[in-house]
């Protein structure tokens with residue numbers, strides 16, 4: 001037992017959710033790499049139905065969303081919510097139940113997808129018989145984390161808690177809307193906007209509030225100074241809540257969905273640009289004055305590059321949401337590059353920053369290898385950047401060739417070098433994440449140095465007061 005298995009924080013839950021997150025990430029990465037071989041016409045497992053490429057693609061995307069990101073966010077919540085509220089989660093036994101149930105759901109999804117039981121909902125391909133279990137899982141999560149939020153005696157809640165509180169409700173509503181309404185109630189063109197909204201809200205109303213709340217918690221703690229503007233962070237919250245749910249149709253621009261819906265999605269996407277900028281400004285203004293941290297602190301390096309990637313993603317959005325730009329990039333690899341930049345380059349990088357910060361505290365041991373930490377960062381960052389730049393450039397080429405009515409076969413031939421580089425960069429990402437995972441395991445089994453935990457020490461043991469909540 002380490003010092004962070006305190007009565008307040010259930011450290012074992014943080015460790016287990018982080019470990020399962022890394023496990024699902026590794027499986028998902030192999031699935032992504034495998035599928036990239038199909039696009040190079042080198043599928044290594046021909047004529048095996050359960051391993052057909054289409055199924056492997058769905059395994060790649062679903063394990064990222066539900067296996068990796070969601071488990072990592074649960075770990076983050078177990079660490080942050082009790083600290084911010086000063087109250088324990090509802091029940092340790094419920095914690096174990098959620099851990100087992102959630103990972104059983106991910107496993108069922110994995111097996112169901114191999115068996116060809118996918119539901120026709122992009123990023124919600126979880127088999128229909130798994131859907132009700134996800135809703136039950138979400139309700140258990142509400143009970144676990146709303147309990148401390150409701151019971152807290154803190155008079156004003158830190159902005160991270162605002163994001164978390166809303167994110168729990170949004171997760172439930174988003175999942176029900178995307179997985180049940182198009183399946184049982186509406187079909188065809190009418191289901192289109194709901195499906196667009198589902199994909200968009202899974203990112204915007206689950207991954208984003210968890211990610212923003214996580215960044216707003218960890219960055220001030222690591223830098224040991226308060227966030228630059230609390231007011232700006234709240235503008236971000238209300239902006240997210242108001243504008244995000246209006247823009248799902250921007251995934252289907254140019255489709256038969258009525259133009260008024262498409263135009264409204266374009267306008268609210270432009271509005272959300274301003275909202276997202278609040279987070280980026282707040283991050284960089286908080287970091288300003290602590291420039292040395294980029295060299296000293298590997299967690300800050302992950303957060304910093306993640307914030308930079310966020311800026312690039314948002315800049316891309318401002319262009320790609322216009323109908324003019326859509327004529328070029330729709331159905332091209334530009335979109336795939338964009339998806340990897342935001343899901344991996346931003347939110348996953350922030351999660352890696354959190355892991356870098358927390359793992360020694362959770363295990364009570366210093367990182368096993370400093371060199372491996374640095375290699376992991378650089379290899380992953382180079383892999384992601386290379387993949388993003390290649391897909392973006394390839395996407396533009398693809399788009400302009402299509403606009404000029406070049407035959408599809410010629411376009412596919414032209415894309416081959418880009419896809420080859422994407423696969424190579426995939427190897428780099430796997431190597432980088434592999435270094436992090438190896439370092440995590442070796443820290444537990446072989447690290448000799450004990451970790452001295454100053455960030456979360458009681459106030460009287462610290463030289464200066466830390467910045468967030470009741471630590």
Ligand code: HEM
Pocket residue numbers: 029030032033034035036039057060061064335336339340343344348422423425426427429430
């Ligand atoms: C080894 C590294 C990776 C490789 C080789 C890889 C490869 C791929 C491939 C080939 C696709 C399908 C593209 C298509 O259908 O044209 C894809 C889709 C996707 N991947 Fe990855 N991927 C990797 C890592 C990741 C990571 C770490 C994430 C998120 C954290 C991620 C998120 C996604 C998403 C969201 C899509 C769907 C994109 C869309 O439909 O627009 N991938 N990936």
